[in-house]
Amino acid sequence: MTKAQAATRPATSRNYPKGERRRAQxxxxxxxxxGQVGYRHASTVQLAAACGVSRxxxxxHFPTKESLLEAVLEERELQDDQHFFRTDGDPIDGLEYFASMIRLVAHNQANPLVVSLFAVLSSEATTADHPARPYFAAxxxxxxxxxxxxxxxxxxRDLLHSHVAPSGLAVSLIALIDGLQVQWLLSPDTIDMPEHLRSMLRNVISVELPG
Amino acid sequence: MTKAQAATRPATSRNYPKGERRRAQxxxxxxxxxGQVGYRHASTVQLAAACGVSRxxxxxHFPTKESLLEAVLEERELQDDQHFFRTDGDPIDGLEYFASMIRLVAHNQANPLVVSLFAVLSSEATTADHPARPYFAAxxxxxxxxxxxxxxxxxxRDLLHSHVAPSGLAVSLIALIDGLQVQWLLSPDTIDMPEHLRSMLRNVISVELPG
DNA sequence: CCTACCGATCGGTAGG
DNA sequence: CCTACCGATCGGTAGG
Known part of the structure; x- marks a missing residue:
């Protein structure tokens, strides 16, 4: 059990494998x-029924709906960490970073549930008083x-094309990745997310990405 | 009254200014x-109360909630048409097109309600059985x-930088515009949507945009 | 984990 | 037959 898990799960849970399995379910x-109907429209009654337990x-396991939302976001964060965010504190290699980003997008494209969760929740969270708004802003x-x-x-390292403005580029590339998700969810057969990201990165980076 | 309006509003409505005003309200x-809570979570009861009428x-005026959604999307579409989509059939001037696109994004940034409507509805509509899914896909x-x-x-016209791949560029630029909306709604003071779009267009277009 | 509940509210429809 | 609503209520479901 990692430190992050220990901080978010009750310490006793390890002793109750059945409860732990139910919790994960x-x-x-x-x-x-x-991801399918949004946080606000999802109902704990239907969730309980889908899991074969009463409400x-x-x-x-989750005394409020909001505590369940927190658990879902933490779960998703852990998956990201495994695939991507390992560089805490270390200096970032730009080429490696963007190669990893393409791999992450490709990984997401193989997991529609995760894409749907973030596409739906991130925009739902922009509205006032949404419990996930602080999470997404951060x-x-x-x-x-x-x-x-x-x-x-x-x-x-002079690896951007000479006419490319680095200022604000990060905002735009993150926006690109987010926006691709909506188009892909609506037309999964005509949109290839990692390919579009790679193509746009080729438009601004003057050398080929590794991996 | 335009053709589009005549097709969607009852022909008799022009004779009832009170009903017309209420309908617009x-x-x-x-x-x-x-835009604030999504289509599914919005309630006709609260809407009626906000308008000072009974449910x-x-x-x-709108026999079903879904008919109200249609009317909202048509209303928004008409606004877009006024500002932008005038080139039906005509050949498109790429420079004029993207200059207009920047103006449209700037116009939207001055209208948070419209941005919120589209950011929230477009992702909500990606989910199965959503009544707005066909609209957004089209x-x-x-x-x-x-x-x-x-x-x-x-x-x-050789106005793209030599190394830029035109294939798929439209998908990515639309994704960029959509993605900027989420970041802007979460951090309106740190994100300038038209500026980021202009900056990205400068990265791929080799001449300055008009306007 | 269960049964037994609460105050309220949902989208839609009735007759007038 | 039209409009612009009204008060009441249908069977179900919401979060806690």
Missing amino acids: IIKAALTAF AGLLH RYERARSQMTQAVEDLAA | IIKAALTAF AGLLH RYERARSQMTQAVEDLAA
């Missing part, structure tokens, strides 16, 4: 439901900060 | 509500087709 069902049973700020470092690394 | 309130009164297909023509016009 509920999180997975909630991830699916939130009171579900509320034993997440985007962190992503922009990290990608800006990657862009600046490329600029310092 | 309801559409505006629905546009706000759908039955609201349903007199809208994106049309937008891609139109922007692809603009990109091809630029390519034919």
Whole structure:
């Protein structure tokens, strides 16, 4: 068990494998439901039914709907960490960073539930008083900060095309990745997300990406 | 009254100014509500209350919630037409097209309600059985087709940087515009949507845009 | 985890 | 037959 898990799960849970399995099942069902109908429209009654427990049973594991949302976002964050965000503190290699980003987008494209979750929740979270708004605001700020470092690394090594403005490029590339998800969810057969990202990166980076 | 309006509004409505005003009021309130909490979570009861009519009164104008959604999308479409989509049939001037696109994004940035409506509805509509899914699928297909023509016009006139791949560029630029909306709604003070679009267009177009 | 509930609200429809 | 609503209520479901 990692440190992050220990901080978010009750320490006793390791001793109750059945409860742990149920908890994981509920999180997975909630991830699916939130991605399909949004957080606000998802109902704990239907979630409980989908997991074969009563609504009171579900509320034993997650006392409020909001606590379930937190668990879903944490779960998703852990998956990202595994694939991508390993460079805490280390200086960022811009080429490696964007190669990893393409791999992450390709990985997401193989997991429609995860894409749907983030496409639906991130825009739902822009509205006032949404419980996930602070999470997404912080997440985007962190992503922009990290990608800006990657862009600046490329600029310092003269790996951007000469006419490309590095300022604001991170914001636009994150926007590109987000926007591709909506078009892909609507037309999965005509949109290839990692290919479009790679193509746009080729438009601004003057050397080929590794990997 | 334009052809589009005549096709969607009852022909008799012009003779009932009070009903017409009420109808416009309801559409505006629905546009706000759908953008704030999404279509599914918005309630006709609250909409009616916000308009000072009973729920039955609201349903007199819009017999179903879905018919109200249609009216909101048509209303928004008409606004777009006024500002932008005037080139039906005509060949597209790529430079004019993207200059208009920047103006449209700037116009949207001055109207948070409209941005919120589209950011929230477009992703909500990606989910199965959403009544607006066909609308958004068709809208994106049309937008891609139109922007692809603009990109091809630029390519034919040699106005793209030599290393830029025109294929798929329209998809990515539309994705960029959509993605910027989410970041802007979460951080309106740190994101300038038209500026980021202009900057990205400068990265691929080798001449300055008009206007 | 269950049964048994609460105050309220959902989208849609009735007759007048 | 039209409009612009009204008060009441249908069977179900919401989060807690």
